[in-house]
Amino acid sequence: MKKVLITGANKSIGLETARQLMKEGYYVFLGCRNLKNGQDAIEKLNLEGLKDVEAVQIDITDQQSIKAARIEIGKKTTVLDALINNAGMSGGMPQTPLTANLDVMNTVFNTNLYGVVRVTQAFIDLLEKSSQPRIVNVSSGMGSLTLSSDPNFKYHQFKGGIYGPSKAALNMYTIALSYELRDKPFKVNAVDPGFTATDFNNHRGTGSVNDAAARIAKYVLIGEDGPTGKFISEEMNPVTGEIPW
Structure with missing residues (x-):
């Protein structure tokens, strides 16, 4: 059974991604800052008949918490097939550059970039033992420099002076990571789940959690011929999914 760690997975897109991957036969390590919230989420999944899941306490801004999570997961498995760096924060609005x-x-x-780096570095040894390792960094179209430079970009009012730059930095890390792992069977991609109605944006989003999670899960499930080192937003490019950095 393949195994995946999802950070920020006790609610919203993270939880739905866990649900969808479990239905595809994955065992899920449900990463959450508050262990009780993770256990409550698991009770909901269990009621749906989904049992291959356990909660793991992990605060991606705390190196010791990440180390403890790595030790805990290491007791359960020697191989991790996928890592979904889903945990993130907006910083609130407004946040103009000035x-x-x-x-x-x-x-x-510290969350959107450094947390991803910390977690990836901590779990890379388990991922390298998989025959088809996958890393999905949950990004945002608001981190696209090309799209953001267009005066008519539809999300200018939300991009802000903090969130957009944090995701642009995450995208650059994704590029660098995919290049470093280019000679190994990794697939490393930045995936925008779309403007989804969740607590993250006070439910102002227009997309569904189901669709957002499916976009993320898709790039965990890709085969050997799947893309790597790409920036994917099926909301902004429903034809090929790929959007410019």
């Missing part, structure tokens, strides 16, 4: 609070910016980058 009024962006540097303390808030540091907090957002």
Whole structure:
């Protein structure tokens, strides 16, 4: 049975992604900052007949928490087939470039970028033991420099001076990571789940959690001929999915 770790997975898109991957035969390590929230989420999954899941406490802004999660998961498996870096934060709105609070910016980058780096580095040894390892960094079309430079970009009002830059930085990390792993069977992609109605945006989003999760799960399930080092947004490009960096 293939195994996947999903960060920020006790609710919304993360939880639905877990649900969909379990239905595809994956065992899910449900990463959550608050273990009780993760256990509550698992009770819901169990009531649906989904049993191949366990909650793991992990705060991606805390190196010791990540180390403890790595030890805990290492007791259960020697191989991790997929890592979904889903945990993230917006930093609140408004956040214009000239009024962006540097303390808030540091907090957002600590989660959206540094947290991804910490978790990826901590679990890369387990991923390297998989025959088809997959890493999905959950990004946003708001992190596209090309799209954001268009005056008519439809999400200018949300991009802000903090969230967009944090996702642009995450995208660059994704490119660098995929290049470093180019000679191994990894598939590493940045995936935008789309503007989804969740707590993250006070339910202002227009897309469904089901569709958002399916977009993420798709790039865990890709085969050897699947893409790597790509920026995917099926909301913005429903034909091929790929959008410019």
